[in-house]
Amino acid sequence: MNISGNLASKFRRKQMNQVFLQSAMQISAEMKPDSVVLCTNSVLDETLLTELKEKHRLIMVTNDANRCLQLLDSGIAIEHYSKKSDVQEDLVRDIVFMLLNSKQITESSTILFLYSKNDWDCFSQILYLELGNIAEANYLKSLSSLTHIAPLQILETVIEIALELCREGREGKPIGTILVVGDHKKVLQSSRxxxxxxxxxxxxxxxxxxxxxxxxxxxxxxxxxxxxxxSDRGIVQAGGQYLDFRATDIQVGPGLGSRHTAAAAVSRGTTCMAVAISESTGVVRAFVNGEVFLQINPRQNSPIKL
Incomplete structure (x- = not known):
């Protein structure tokens, strides 16, 4: 075991964290963010933390449950980041979504982030965000109201798959299809x-x-x-399904055809979110209760809650 090497590594990480905290002090004094978010499991310099806490709203995000318990009496807002997935996600985006859900921040917040994508013990990046300029803040807030259909992570993943189908496409064109998530037994009962x-x-x-x-x-x-x-647990149940739901009085808007009508109808007849991708325009529309709930044009990267 290389004890001296491990000690040297810990010392370097401690030094790096101090440098980043000092930089955060300088940047936050200039930019005056609503919140400073520290994404780490490490024990940080108490003096610098106290100074930051006195001047700014401080939020500590950790993926270590034990570290959460240790920080309970610190007077700092604590959030446990527990997302586990084989899919490489955008860490900052995920944490923004989590903080919006827990009401630690709002859609108009300005935030200074200290984080590392690969090492929760050592900061490597600083990022200043104005959420009012980020369409995804509203996008997630929209999806977070649908957790009676499926957990947020599942809903978000379905939307991401739809966006990837638009961007990657086939022969340069978006792939038109429908993704239905939630209430799968009832959906399949009226499908063939x-x-x-x-x-x-x-x-x-x-x-x-x-x-x-x-x-x-x-x-x-x-x-x-x-x-x-x-399913609402994110398990694919079937592909190649014809959705045989009554479309009486369904109105999907001009220029939208049978695919969007079917998505609207299944979302009205069951407790699901049906995501339809337009083969001609690449626009992604999520239907809930028979109506367009969310519309995203991946070419413009502009999620819109309707």
Whole structure:
């Protein structure tokens, strides 16, 4: 065991954290953010923390449950980041979403972030954010009202898959399809297979959309006719489904056809979110209760709650 090497590494991390905290003091004095968010598991310099806490609202984010307990009496707002996934996510975006959900910040907050994507014990990046200029803040706030359908992480992942289908497409064009998440038993009761179910016979783990390889499979299966049906736990139940729901009085707007009508109808007939991708424009529309709930144009990167 290289004890001296480990001690040297810990000392360097401690030094690095102090440098970043000192930089945060200078930047926050100039920019005056609403909150300073420290994403770390490390024990930080008490003097610098106290100074930051006196001048700014301080939020500590840790992915270590034990560290959360240690900080309970610190007088600092504490958040436990517990997201676990094989998919490489944008850490800052995920934490912004989490803080919005817990009401630690608002859509108009300005935030100074200290974090590292790969090492929760040593800061490596500083980022100043004005959430009022970030469309995703409103996008997540919209999805967070749908957690009766599925957990936020599942809803977000389904939207991300839809956006990837638009951007990656086929032969330079978006792939038109429908992704249905939530209330899968009722959805399948009123659906019929257009093709042999490509997900039949696989284990739950092999159908979990939080796994990158499953996301890739979903994107491949989206190329076949019919909708993909996903449970509220993020488990793909079936592909190639014809959604046979009554479309009486469904109005999806000018220029939108049978795919969007089917998505609206299934969302009205069940407790689900149905995401329809327009093959012609690439616009992603999420339907809830028979109406467009969220519309995203990935080319403009502009999520809009309707």
């Amino acid at each position: 297979s257009l093709v042999f179910n490509p997900f039949k016979g696989y284990t739950i783990r092999e159908r979990d959309i939080l796994k990158q390889e499953v996301r890739d499979s979903v994107k491949e299966m989206a190329k076949i006719d019919g909708a993909l049906v996903i």
